[in-house]
Amino acid sequence: MTAQKAYDIDIQEKKSDASSDQNSFQELWNSVKSTFPKLFGEATYKSWLAPLAFKEFVGGRFVIAAPTSFMRDWVATNSKKKILGLLQDLHPTILVLDVIVDKDLKIEKQGSSGTAVSSLNTSLADIEVIGSRLEPRYVFDNFVVGQSNELAHAAALRVAESSQVHFNPLFIYGGVGLGKTHLMHSIAWHIKKCHPKRKVVYLSAEKFMYQFIRALRFKDTVSFKEKFRSVDVLMIDDFQFISGKEATQEEFFHTFNALVDQNHQVIISADKSPTDLPGLEERMRSRLGWGLVADIHPTTYELRLGILQSKTEQLKVDVPVSVLEFLAHKISSNIRELEGALNRIVAHSSLVGGIITIESTQQVLRDVLRANDRRVTIEEIQRRVAEHYNIKTSDMHSAKRVRTIARPRQIAMYLSKALTEASLPEIGRKFGGRDHATVMHAVKRVTELMLNDRVIGEDVDLLKKMLQS
Numbered sequence: 001m002t003a004q005k006a007y008d009i010d011i012q013e014k015k016s017d018a019s020s021d022q023n024s025f026q027e028l029w030n031s032v033k034s035t036f037p038k039l040f041g042e043a044t045y046k047s048w049l050a051p052l053a054f055k056e057f058v059g060g061r062f063v064i065a066a067p068t069s070f071m072r073d074w075v076a077t078n079s080k081k082k083i084l085g086l087l088q089d090l091h092p093t094i095l096v097l098d099v100i101v102d103k104d105l106k107i108e109k110q111g112s113s114g115t116a117v118s119s120l121n122t123s124l125a126d127i128e129v130i131g132s133r134l135e136p137r138y139v140f141d142n143f144v145v146g147q148s149n150e151l152a153h154a155a156a157l158r159v160a161e162s163s164q165v166h167f168n169p170l171f172i173y174g175g176v177g178l179g180k181t182h183l184m185h186s187i188a189w190h191i192k193k194c195h196p197k198r199k200v201v202y203l204s205a206e207k208f209m210y211q212f213i214r215a216l217r218f219k220d221t222v223s224f225k226e227k228f229r230s231v232d233v234l235m236i237d238d239f240q241f242i243s244g245k246e247a248t249q250e251e252f253f254h255t256f257n258a259l260v261d262q263n264h265q266v267i268i269s270a271d272k273s274p275t276d277l278p279g280l281e282e283r284m285r286s287r288l289g290w291g292l293v294a295d296i297h298p299t300t301y302e303l304r305l306g307i308l309q310s311k312t313e314q315l316k317v318d319v320p321v322s323v324l325e326f327l328a329h330k331i332s333s334n335i336r337e338l339e340g341a342l343n344r345i346v347a348h349s350s351l352v353g354g355i356i357t358i359e360s361t362q363q364v365l366r367d368v369l370r371a372n373d374r375r376v377t378i379e380e381i382q383r384r385v386a387e388h389y390n391i392k393t394s395d396m397h398s399a400k401r402v403r404t405i406a407r408p409r410q411i412a413m414y415l416s417k418a419l420t421e422a423s424l425p426e427i428g429r430k431f432g433g434r435d436h437a438t439v440m441h442a443v444k445r446v447t448e449l450m451l452n453d454r455v456i457g458e459d460v461d462l463l464k465k466m467l468q469s
């Protein structure tokens, strides 16, 4: 074994040592269990799996309990292997799954076992052995195309539809929450539907590493290699994870070459381009650039609005356009956050009733909105306000006291207080070293003016909107 390989494994050992306390295994169990309803079907889950509880993890044995011996036997024959697989995927040191009986556990209301068994069979058929489960929502039909993602989308569609290999690999990169995983799953679903004979394997780079480490540990690398080299389409998500993991990288490099040589498609996603990914071997880097490298840019306002509209249609909920516009303006960082915000206001209105308005949205999303607002800087405020009033940005720092300059400066201070997290003294420093009392006075004065002077009120509102969009 090379030193590099030993290094990867070493990381793994440390990880398992650190998490050997039972709490983290309880958490592991909770998160695995939370996937059961989707994975095995609601009915199976309710009848058989919901009552299962974590007991302990000792010496490679992961012990869970069922409330009756009947249920224990059912779980042992029908879902134990699958559950063990899920646990191992997250924690390769788990070797055995034991199901014991604990009569104190509560039994949930029993469903009919007939439906439970049939839904179990259908859902198990979807599960790849070496790949990960695909999210049913992540299909091309649900992917909204805009300027920022049209290249990546077109390339993904091309690869999914064509039975020939046009570019190998397809490398998709972009920031967090911009739709890389959604596109990857869409490709996989599409190929499965249109070319059911082609073997598609999708998994994250992290999972690839875990499987590789497990193969090393169980001296099973031959079958590991065979498994990965026999697929028609290999898709690796979040490739950046492989940076600096030399042994895994090397193994991947060989797999990659073997597949490309056979003209089998490889699709990779990462948060940076091959040229910018740190910790990649040179030969890997250049090989990755051989195919098509497609990037996903940050979203535009129009795309965000389009996504929100498509989401509300999917959710079959009525949200006023003004609220969607407000969200698209305010939450520009990434689509995951945007979706989360929409889900929250919809959930809130269905829980407490009432229609969704901009005010209720502001109330429910206080924290998210504040985090997004924080991205406005004082410098930007000074620049925009100066532009608006046709004065020089340097006047924001100057000692001039004429009204035409002092008033915009006060407004900029007010906006700095309202839109950033900066304290009064910090704001004062950025306005030519004024003290906090001056800033406080400015905030008070502008607040009053906004109530009494319509022009100023509208000006400030407009500036606020511009700065937040």
Ligand code: ADP
Pocket (backbone or CB within 6 Å): 138, 142, 143, 144, 145, 149, 174, 175, 176, 177, 178, 179, 180, 181, 182, 183, 307, 335, 336, 339
């Ligand atoms: P990434 O993998 O780039 O971090 P994801 O693919 O997980 O991002 O996307 C985050 C969320 O945003 C997902 O729920 C996804 O469905 C949604 N999303 C991203 N891009 C789009 C799009 N163009 N149209 C519709 N939904 C999108």
Ligand code: MG
Pocket (backbone or CB within 6 Å): 180, 181, 182, 237, 238
């Ligand atoms: Mg992703």
